[in-house]
Amino acid sequence: MILIKIKANAKINLTLDILGKRPDGYHLVDMIMQSVSLCDNIELSKLSENDIVVISSDNSLGGEQDICYKAAKLFFEKSDLNNGVKININKNIPLAAGLGGGSADAAAVLLALNKMFLNPLNSTDLYDIALNLGADVPFFLIGGTVYATGIGEQLKKLKDMPECYVLIVKNGNKKSTAQMYKQLDSAESYGNFNTNRAKEAINNGDLNSICLNIGNAFTSLWDINDIKSVMISNGALAVSLSGSGPSVFGIYDNYNNALLALNTFLNNNIQAFLTTPAKDAIVFE
Numbered sequence: 001m002i003l004i005k006i007k008a009n010a011k012i013n014l015t016l017d018i019l020g021k022r023p024d025g026y027h028l029v030d031m032i033m034q035s036v037s038l039c040d041n042i043e044l045s046k047l048s049e050n051d052i053v054v055i056s057s058d059n060s061l062g063g064e065q066d067i068c069y070k071a072a073k074l075f076f077e078k079s080d081l082n083n084g085v086k087i088n089i090n091k092n093i094p095l096a097a098g099l100g101g102g103s104a105d106a107a108a109v110l111l112a113l114n115k116m117f118l119n120p121l122n123s124t125d126l127y128d129i130a131l132n133l134g135a136d137v138p139f140f141l142i143g144g145t146v147y148a149t150g151i152g153e154q155l156k157k158l159k160d161m162p163e164c165y166v167l168i169v170k171n172g173n174k175k176s177t178a179q180m181y182k183q184l185d186s187a188e189s190y191g192n193f194n195t196n197r198a199k200e201a202i203n204n205g206d207l208n209s210i211c212l213n214i215g216n217a218f219t220s221l222w223d224i225n226d227i228k229s230v231m232i233s234n235g236a237l238a239v240s241l242s243g244s245g246p247s248v249f250g251i252y253d254n255y256n257n258a259l260l261a262l263n264t265f266l267n268n269n270i271q272a273f274l275t276t277p278a279k280d281a282i283v284f285e
Helices: 067-079 103-115 122-133 136-144 177-185 195-203 207-212 217-221 224-235 255-267
Strands: 003-021 027-045 052-056 084-090 145-149 155-156 165-170 238-239 250-251 273-274 282-284
Touching: 003 103, 003 136, 003 165, 003 195, 003 217, 003 238, 027 103, 027 165, 052 067, 067 084, 067 103, 067 122, 084 103, 103 122, 103 136, 122 136, 122 207, 136 145, 136 155, 145 195, 145 255, 165 224, 165 255, 177 217, 177 273, 195 207, 207 238, 207 250, 217 238, 224 238, 224 250, 224 255, 250 255, 255 273
Parallel strands: 052 084
Antiparallel strands: 003 027, 003 282, 027 084, 027 145, 145 155, 165 250, 165 273, 238 250
């Protein structure tokens, strides 16, 4: 039995701006995505029969409706392989949180299967499958610090994020991403941030300048003031939303400050994670 173990890292959006809407309804974005060390743990084992089995630690996931099942099915179809795989997923990334947990898992399955079966697909093949699964799945094939345009599928690798600590808090639930975009269409302003300046600051390795230009168009749809107040009072350099929410993150240059803020949330029974920027989205163990 061939067994592959992988860590599938979550992501945050350092910036997320909306530039317009295509005739097909997809929104055009201008954003910077960043992998972080909060991860799901995935194990894949080869099955002799032509079968796909997906088991998740979260009972609401797994089975044929799971995005990882769909990823494996598309992989076998594209590669013309008559094999099977068992996929075990230990979920740590919160669901529907704007952190890309499902997309990260799907990308991890694609890369792991390609390794397991000795690279039958090239990077273009994998990208095409990833995009078929979702607009942000291609990001997780690259990971790290990435500038994204189009509907999120046009990707350019940036320099690594400077060393820092990222505190992530999930407090509340959101509507579907499609509904969130619909709400945003009627918003008058997306806030004060600048993706181009953030890119320059990243390439200069300037954490303070990065933090001055962090922002997210979806922030206008959420009340994050209480979370932001706790983070800022504990030394956060910037606070923003990830994806379309509800996760809020704060960036710190001091571990003890970040830890104090983390404990404040945990002591109030609020889900929180202290992470660091990651250079890769998918890590083979």
